[in-house]
Amino acid sequence: MIKNILNDKPTKLFVIFAAFFVANALIAECIGGKIFSLEKLFGAQPLSFSLLGESGLAISLTCGVLLWPLEFVMTDIINEYYGPKAVRRISYIAVALISYAFLMFYMAMHVPAADFWYGTGVQDGVPDMSKAFNAVFGQGMWIILGSLTAFLVSQIVDVTVFHKIKKVTGEKKMWLRATGSTVISQLVDSFIVLFIAFYLGKGWSIQKVLAICMVNYAYKFTVAVLLTPVIYLIHNRINKYLGKETAEKMQLAAMGKEINAD
Known part of the structure; x- marks a missing residue:
């Protein structure tokens, strides 16, 4: 029985998807504390524009957006x-494990550090390793709550x-249901x-x-559209891996329909 489960292609595929999905979400949450300049990434100077009466805006994004588009794919x-x-x-x-991870981060931040550890980063320009550790892993509770709530709600919307x-x-226009659901759920998430x-x-x-x-969503919308070919690529690879008959049965079952066995 165990051998059959482990060798079952749809089961193996689901385990891989679930593992990547959870890992991707957790990594995105961990690196989300860093804000980067999209303009500088492409070698340009940061913009300074006004939107809805707010001036001095630039395309500054959390590093989490590097991974979230893959999550929606x-x-x-x-x-x-x-x-x-x-x-x-x-x-x-994913939400349960991310919450667990943040609880572990909180515990790690509050256990007493060894005396010698404080200055171990001096040679690398980090005079207090304990403060550096807490600064990296110590996200505010409002940010954590907002991120987890947005993730869960946007997934349900998607x-x-x-x-x-x-x-x-029906089975046609996969680009429409994939990209359409993503651009709507990304707006909700943002x-x-x-x-x-x-x-x-x-x-x-x-x-x-x-x-x-609106600035964040403009980036997410653009990436969602650009990733549309990736969805087709993954879809074709899955069909080849599972076989046409199995893939079609799974897609029908996913829609609440079943193929009667002969």
Whole structure:
């Protein structure tokens, strides 16, 4: 029985997807504390523009956005072959494990450090390793709450929109259901995390939250469109790995339909 489970291709594929999905989400949360300049990444000077009455804006993004687009691609692929129940289950597992990780970070920050450790980074320009450690792993509670809430809500939105589009288009126009569900869920994700973390947590004005949300969403929308060919590539590779008949059965089952066995 165990051998059959381990050798079952759909099962192996699901384990790989689930592991990557959770790992990707956790890494994105861990590196999300760093803000980078998209303009500098491409060798240009940071822009300075106004939006919704907020001036001095530039395309400054959290490093988490480097990974989140891949998360939504995985959501659509899992949705395509395993259905919304599987996506929700993996999403709940991801939230639970991210929460567990942050609890461990909190404990690590508050256990007493060895005396010799404080100065071990002096030669690398880090005079106090304990403060550096706490600065890297000590995200604010509002940011953590906003990020986890945004992730969970946006996943549910993505699943819902994906299946509503698929019910109308059938198996055709995969680009529409994949990219369409992603651009909508990314908008929800961008607003919720900023609203909770900075409107509720930091007292920012709603205009500032909306302005930064639009800047972040413009990036996410662009990346979502650019990643559309990747979805087709992964889809074709999965069909070859599973075999056409198995892949078709899984896709029908994901939509709540079953193929009657002969």
